[in-house]
Amino acid sequence: MAKLVWQDARERAQNVLDNYWDGRFPVKIATISRAMGVTPYQASLPAGVSGMVVKKPKEPARSYVESSESETRRRFTLAHELGHYVERVEVSDDDDFSFAEKREPGRYDLHEFYADEFAGALLMPEEHFLNMLDEGRSLIDIAAKFGVSLDAARKRRERLEKNPPQKD
Numbered sequence: 001m002a003k004l005v006w007q008d009a010r011e012r013a014q015n016v017l018d019n020y021w022d023g024r025f026p027v028k029i030a031t032i033s034r035a036m037g038v039t040p041y042q043a044s045l046p047a048g049v050s051g052m053v054v055k056k057p058k059e060p061a062r063s064y065v066e067s068s069e070s071e072t073r074r075r076f077t078l079a080h081e082l083g084h085y086v087e088r089v090e091v092s093d094d095d096d097f098s099f100a101e102k103r104e105p106g107r108y109d110l111h112e113f114y115a116d117e118f119a120g121a122l123l124m125p126e127e128h129f130l131n132m133l134d135e136g137r138s139l140i141d142i143a144a145k146f147g148v149s150l151d152a153a154r155k156r157r158e159r160l161e162k163n164p165p166q167k168d
């Protein structure tokens, strides 16, 4: 059976953690992004845009986050943009693409789903996240530990309940 989108996103996020993460919390997403070849910038983006990633042929990729947003949002957006990069470059071998995140909910396609699943798995490493849940820690504690918004922590919990990690 072909690997499911969420499985691929999680596995690649875990792979990034294995290769680039120093084991500390919160996960240093800007450092990891840079190490993987996506240079992150904070900028004042067009109205309604919270982030973007741009890759031109033979040029390094760059990601942008809206500087006026909260740190937790910016961190998640950076991880989401890195997810787009991984999906395009590693999965599809594409070297010419761009994505922009609009604040107003619009098209939510597989690319967005992939990037969100990747970002959640990267910022909230599975084993540690599940351990905190097992210990009965509150989502507020969990969100603070991982440097994410309460919404992002809640979403990660939902995703792990819907598709629990499989032991092989």
Ligand SMILES: [Zn+2]
Binding pocket: 080, 084, 099, 100, 101, 111, 112, 115
């Ligand atoms: Zn996106």
